[in-house]
Amino acid sequence: MDLATREANELLLKGKEALESAGNMKREAAEITNPTTESHVDSLLKGQTHTGEHVLQIIREAIDTKKSGAKVERVRKARNQKVILKCSTKEDMEAIQNKMRSRKEIKVEAAKAANPLLIMKGVMAYHKDADIIENVLAQNKHLVKDINLKEVTIRVRYRKRARNQLQCHPVLELSPSVHKRFLEAGKLYIDLQKVAVYDQSPLVQCAKCLGFGHTKAVCGEKTATCSYCADKTHEWEKCPRRKQNEEPKCKNCWENGIKTEANHEAFSNKCKVRQKWDEIARSRIAYC
Ligand SMILES: [Zn+2]
Ligand SMILES: [Zn+2]
Ligand SMILES: [Zn+2]
Numbered sequence: 001m002d003l004a005t006r007e008a009n010e011l012l013l014k015g016k017e018a019l020e021s022a023g024n025m026k027r028e029a030a031e032i033t034n035p036t037t038e039s040h041v042d043s044l045l046k047g048q049t050h051t052g053e054h055v056l057q058i059i060r061e062a063i064d065t066k067k068s069g070a071k072v073e074r075v076r077k078a079r080n081q082k083v084i085l086k087c088s089t090k091e092d093m094e095a096i097q098n099k100m101r102s103r104k105e106i107k108v109e110a111a112k113a114a115n116p117l118l119i120m121k122g123v124m125a126y127h128k129d130a131d132i133i134e135n136v137l138a139q140n141k142h143l144v145k146d147i148n149l150k151e152v153t154i155r156v157r158y159r160k161r162a163r164n165q166l167q168c169h170p171v172l173e174l175s176p177s178v179h180k181r182f183l184e185a186g187k188l189y190i191d192l193q194k195v196a197v198y199d200q201s202p203l204v205q206c207a208k209c210l211g212f213g214h215t216k217a218v219c220g221e222k223t224a225t226c227s228y229c230a231d232k233t234h235e236w237e238k239c240p241r242r243k244q245n246e247e248p249k250c251k252n253c254w255e256n257g258i259k260t261e262a263n264h265e266a267f268s269n270k271c272k273v274r275q276k277w278d279e280i281a282r283s284r285i286a287y288c
Contacts, residue, residue: 052077055106059083062100070096084111113286115153116179117200118172119160123190125168129156132170132190139189143181152178171200176288203281205274210251210266212277225251227266236265 056075063070074086087093093110100108123132133154152175160169174182179199187194208216208224216224223232229241230251236242241249252273253262264270 052081052083055081055083058103058106062103063096114284115173116176116285116287117202118174118179118182119198119200120170121196122162122167123170123195125166132156135190136188143185144178147177154178176286180288201278202285203278230254
């Protein structure tokens with residue numbers, strides 16, 4: 001093995017270990033790589049305190065694994081008494097869904113892939129969400145002439161703050177066909193502006209602990225971590241290392257053993273850990 005190959009292998013191994021130790025990323029990845037093999041099971045017994053545990057019991061009885069030999073890979077409880085089942089193959093899932101459909105008290109449906117997101121840069125902040133949608137549809141009709149807009153999803157999912165306080169960056173959730181057209185156009189008319197649009201990752205990164213998959217509103221950490229230098233005694237605004245132009249240090253790369261490549265901020269696109277999470281988050285999305 002020559003030196004270059006060995007170095008490449010070492011790098012791969014390092015990356016792999018880092019990713020495996022990044023929380024429960026591996027488990028998460030397995031869960032969502034193929035949304036078509038997941039089922040959502042909802043309780044329809046209204047007016048009763050029907051917990052996820054009850055729903056699980058109903059599922060057990062309906063599937064009757066001992067008799068049917070049905071193969072479930074994993075089951076997990078979600079919010080609102082919802083239970084999510086994962087099978088290895090589509091066939092397994094369909095067989096199990098059919099069994100459960102006989103039970104009137106639960107609703108079974110295939111887990112859907114999520115819609116893609118699009119960010120509009122620098123839209124005047126005084127627009128209401130409804131106005132943004134109305135304008136986008138009315139002023140950019142030429143891009144979606146052949147698409148039946150009555151059948152598509154288009155809504156403002158949230159807004160990102162812009163440096164200019166009079167502006168914001170609305171993030172739109174769109175049906176894949178519309179998302180593709182808007183992205184190809186690169187710019188959209190909105191009121192008296194023409195603004196640049198980009199694909200927006202569905203990845204959520206916590207502004208407090210810099211972890212992935214949750215926001216700071218539900219973060220379990222007590223103290224915030226500096227996204228510039230990974231220190232816990234201050235935040236980005238007051239970072240002394242940033243002010244002295246020292247190299248940044250990414251908390252996620254540092255803690256996951258990618259120390260030689262941790263010289264970026266925690267929200268940077270260069271971050272290897274972030275890139276991996278981004279890939280996982282995007283695997284849930286239906287792009288066309
Ligand atoms: Zn957090
Ligand atoms: Zn700092
Ligand atoms: Zn990093």
